[in-house]
Amino acid sequence: MARQKGRDRMKDRSEVWEHFLKKETPLVLRAICKYCRMEYKYNPKKNGTSVLWGHINRCRKYPYNTPKDSKQSILSFRGAKIGDGTSNLTYQKYDPASIRKALSFMVIVDELPFKFVEGVGFRQICNVMEPRFHVPSRITVAKDCYQTYLIEKRKLKNVLKHCNSRVSLTTDSWTSIQQINYMCLTVHFIDNNWKLQKRILNFCLISSHKGEEIGKEVEKCLLDWELEKVFCITVDNASSNDTAIGYLRRKNNHWKSRFLKGRYLHMRCVAHIINLVVSDGLKTMNESVNRVRHAVRFIKQSPARLLRFKKCVSEEKINTKRLLCLDVPTRWNSTYLMLSAVIDLKGAFERFSEFLQAFYDLTLRVSGSLCVTSNLFFDELVNVALLLKELESSEDFEMCVIASKMKEKYDKYWGDVEKMNMLIFIAVVLDPRYKLDYVEWMITQIYRVDVASTLITNLREALNAMYEEYRGFSSSDVLKEEAGIIK
Incomplete structure (x- = not known):
């Protein structure tokens, strides 16, 4: 059959x-x-x-x-330290679990695809180094990486639970080339050893960029991490973020450890405001900037043109090591770098680039992620306001028009004292190098007398409210609970 x-x-x-x-x-x-x-x-x-x-x-x-x-x-000779008085020869046990853990660590840290472990070359070198170890499949490695994530998440959750300080959050959302919406939520806090820490809590898909959806996703993440001691949330100036913060502020009213009833929960991104201010000013000089941009692009598009340009620089005896760089139109600070490089090669844009120097310095100071920046940018912020004020009365008509447009955008976010977040001033007041008198004096330099008086009054009220808020934590039980002693 x-x-x-x-x-x-x-x-x-x-x-x-x-x-x-x-x-x-x-x-x-x-x-x-x-x-x-x-x-x-x-x-x-x-x-x-x-x-x-x-x-x-x-x-x-x-x-x-x-x-x-x-x-x-x-x-084995591994782990030996030369010159410390100990023997260079040591011993080591074969532990396949530790090797798999190290393998998953390598994939995560070096951002390798999971299929990397199934490569012929990688398996060959593993066989030479340790023939007893059998390299797992990409599915197994993916599971190991996920287990590593769960372990690290539990560790971080425990750190946040027992941290004595409040946390601040930053979030942003964008759309990829594949038209997929993403959102990232990052936490910033001072640990119990007084070191600044920054961790990504969530990187996830969102259905849309609507404020309600963003607010719900942030709330979901905070509940998952059991975070209630939120000081403020920094977002850019999209209108949807106003809705998201409004949603979170309503939810914040039910949290036990809310700060001043969520009064200063919403922190507008200073770097984004500076970007909007300068972008409005650049529109006036858009034609000139476009000419520079097209010239730089034309030279850099061809290796032969670039080589010829370098030869011209040499013949003109221009003493500079800087090269032309093409900007990204949506990022003004890259436009500054482009114009700054052009200045060394041609002096036509020198005055305009010096004008942008103050904004560039401010952007660098507020964009730092390895140190606290809230108390650093105040001087530059005041310098920018004074610069705009001075240029508005300039005899140069073009610079006067640019400064007026930028001042209009500046006042939109930092001109209405009733809408300003007092934390940007309080951070400077708490810095022992400046204190309250200095801040009040600087406010009088950049605002009209009536506006400055109102702002100073609001600042003092905010400081008193913050003091009363923290004075309520003075009882021993509350202090122990903040320190994570009472469970």
Whole structure:
């Protein structure tokens, strides 16, 4: 009777079958070790290959295993420190679990694709370094990476739970080339050792950029991390973020550790405001900037043109090592770098570039992520206001028009004192180098007398309210709860 045709049997993908033979019996399949002839029951629908790998790691007749127990220590020079008075020779145990942990760490830190571990070259070098270790598949490595994430998440959650300080959040959302919406939420806090920490809490998909959706996603993340001691949330100036903060402020009213009833929860991104201010000013000089941009692009598009340009620089005896750089039109500070490079090669834009220098310095100071910046940018912020005030009365008509447009955008965010977040001033007041008198004096330099008086009054009220808020934490029970002692 002819054998009925059917679907071909799937090829075994696991490398463990290089060490085992399959034996079919009427009741069950069996896997037989090629070295010691040990038999194991095997059912591809119920059992994996973990038992078989475990046998290979301890099989005494497997040629790459040590004659004794595989957990026996072996001599090694790894971990030795030269010049510290200790012996250079040490010992090390074969631990496949530690190797898998290190492998997942490598994939995460070096941002490698999971399929990297299935590459022929990588498997070859692993076989040379440690023949007893069997490189896992990309699916296993992905699971190991996820387990690493869960472990690190538990550690960070414990740190945040026992942290004595409040936390600040920053969030942003964008759309990828594939038209997929993403959102990132980052936490900033001072740990119990007085060190600034920055951690990404969530990087996730969102259905849309609507404020309500963003607010719900942030709330969901905060509930997952059990975070209630939120000081403020920094966002850019999109209208949807106003809606998102409004949603979170309503939810914040139900949190036990809310700060001043969410009065200063909304912090507008200073770097984004500076970008909007300068972008409005650049529109006046848009034609000139475009000419520079097109000239730089024309030169850099061809290696021959770039080489000829360098030759011209040499012939003109221009003493500079700077090269032309093309800007990104949506990022004004890259436009500054482009114009600044052009100045060394042609002096036509010198005055305009010096004008942008103050905004560039301010952007650098407020964009730092390795140190606290809230108390650093106040001087530059005042300098920018004074510069705009001075240029508005300039005899240069073009600069006067530019300054007027930029001042209009500046006043939109920092001109209405009733809408300003007092925390940008309080951070400077708490800096012992400046204190309250200095801040009040600087406010009088950049605002009209009536506006300055109102702003100073609001600042003093905010300071008193903050003091009363923290004075309520003076009882021992509350202090212990803030420190995470009471569970």
